[in-house]
Amino acid sequence: MPVLTVADYEDLARAKVPASYWGYVSGGSGTERSMVANRAAFDRFALRPRVLVDVSTIDTSVELLGARLAGPVLVAPTAYHRMMHPEGELATARGAAEAGALYVTSYFSTQPLPDVAAAAGAGARWMQLYWLKDRELFGSVVDGAVAAGFTALVLTVDTPVVGRRLRDLRNELVLGPELRAANVGPALGNAMRRGEAGRSAVADAANRAFDASITWDDLAWLRERGGLPVVLKGILTGEDAALAVAHGAAAVIVSNHGGRQLDHAVGGMDALPEVVEAVAGRVPVLVDGGFRTGTEVLMALAAGASAVLVGRPVLWGLAVDGAAGVRGVLDMLHTELAQAMALTGRPTIARIDGTALRTFPR
Numbered sequence: 001m002p003v004l005t006v007a008d009y010e011d012l013a014r015a016k017v018p019a020s021y022w023g024y025v026s027g028g029s030g031t032e033r034s035m036v037a038n039r040a041a042f043d044r045f046a047l048r049p050r051v052l053v054d055v056s057t058i059d060t061s062v063e064l065l066g067a068r069l070a071g072p073v074l075v076a077p078t079a080y081h082r083m084m085h086p087e088g089e090l091a092t093a094r095g096a097a098e099a100g101a102l103y104v105t106s107y108f109s110t111q112p113l114p115d116v117a118a119a120a121g122a123g124a125r126w127m128q129l130y131w132l133k134d135r136e137l138f139g140s141v142v143d144g145a146v147a148a149g150f151t152a153l154v155l156t157v158d159t160p161v162v163g164r165r166l167r168d169l170r171n172e173l174v175l176g177p178e179l180r181a182a183n184v185g186p187a188l189g190n191a192m193r194r195g196e197a198g199r200s201a202v203a204d205a206a207n208r209a210f211d212a213s214i215t216w217d218d219l220a221w222l223r224e225r226g227g228l229p230v231v232l233k234g235i236l237t238g239e240d241a242a243l244a245v246a247h248g249a250a251a252v253i254v255s256n257h258g259g260r261q262l263d264h265a266v267g268g269m270d271a272l273p274e275v276v277e278a279v280a281g282r283v284p285v286l287v288d289g290g291f292r293t294g295t296e297v298l299m300a301l302a303a304g305a306s307a308v309l310v311g312r313p314v315l316w317g318l319a320v321d322g323a324a325g326v327r328g329v330l331d332m333l334h335t336e337l338a339q340a341m342a343l344t345g346r347p348t349i350a351r352i353d354g355t356a357l358r359t360f361p362r
């Protein structure tokens with residue numbers, strides 16, 4: 001069977017990944033309404049194509065915080081890539097670089113940052129962070145990211161505590177020994193103890209380590225320590241987007257964390273317009289949550305996003321075929337985007353504006 005869609009990768013991946021890891025990757029929190037909301041949003045929009053435009057050449061390339069990219073699809077930070085493939089984040093870094101895509105490496109990478117950086121080579125990379133109670137340890141991870149040549153820090157702000165992910169609690173999620181988080185110290189890096197009824201070792205380790213007391217005022221410390229642009233991930237309101245810009249964020253990522261944090265949260269695509277309005281062009285606005293086709297990426301760009309991140313699709317590609325699978329998924333999304341650009345009469349990313357989109361009332 002030819003692999004023609006991102007969903008085809010999902011079907012192939014499901015057969016390869018152990019059930020409790022598959023539950024971790026696929027699941028959301030609580031009733032999983034936030035995950036549903038991400039996909040449902042696309043039904044409230046439709047495209048308004050223009051015709052008789054010269055679309056004989058299509059250019060999907062973009063520039064983002066100084067990085068030149070083949071297209072506006074980024075690899076979202078996702079934890080524990082060795083769940084999917086023995087090479088883990090090294091394969092992801094290679095596949096993303098080959099696709100000309102920016103790779104946001106998770107704080108819970110199972111490979112050391114210098115090795116991820118070497119695998120990415122000239123490929124663009126940002127580092128995602130969770131703020132730890134242990135400020136010294138947190139600072140040392142920031143230093144490590146800077147030393148390894150990551151060019152921006154992505155602070156995830158929607159996870160003061162880990163969402164109640166019922167699939168993991170039911171599966172008594174524990175990690176195999178190959179799944180040590182390589183960059184965050186032994187206490188947080190090790191979620192390998194015996195399974196306990198109704199508990200997730202991953203959530204327990206994170207809840208012990210994450211600092212739930214940080215506020216807007218702490219961001220200055222991070223900007224100072226890293227000396228890099230700070231991007232805030234997990235913004236869902238215009239109010240917080242305005243605060244993010246006021247506190248020096250270099251970009252914001254509209255996201256409900258793939259439906260894994262707050263249950264009944266607004267979907268990424270639904271929250272995007274109010275964030276775009278509040279930010280008013282001062283910094284790039286990125287979005288994630290449920291993007292599975294290039295046409296959906298075009299919808300987000302028309303609604304004012306500068307780029308889209310994909311989480312699970314990259315993991316599916318990784319499970320199916322390592323670096324080649326990651327590249328395959330990213331290339332597929334860029335190819336589909338180019339096709340949608342031709343068919344909507346928008347040959348460059350800059351030509352995709354609000355007139356390409358019609359919004360239906362709820």
Ligand SMILES: Cc1cc2nc3c(=O)[nH]c(=O)nc-3n(C[C@H](O)[C@H](O)[C@H](O)COP(=O)(O)O)c2cc1C
Nearest residue numbers: 025076077078079106156257258289290310311312
């Ligand atoms: C298995 C998995 C692990 C994730 N780990 C992280 C993480 O370490 N840090 C983070 O900021 N977001 C994490 N996320 C959220 C993603 O960055 C992203 O917001 C989400 O996956 C986008 O939705 P999508 O999977 O529908 O594309 C994770 C998501 C998944 C599915």
Ligand SMILES: CCCCC(=O)C(=O)O
Nearest residue numbers: 079108162202203206260
């Ligand atoms: C417990 C947080 C770890 C990674 C993460 O962000 C996720 O699983 O969504």
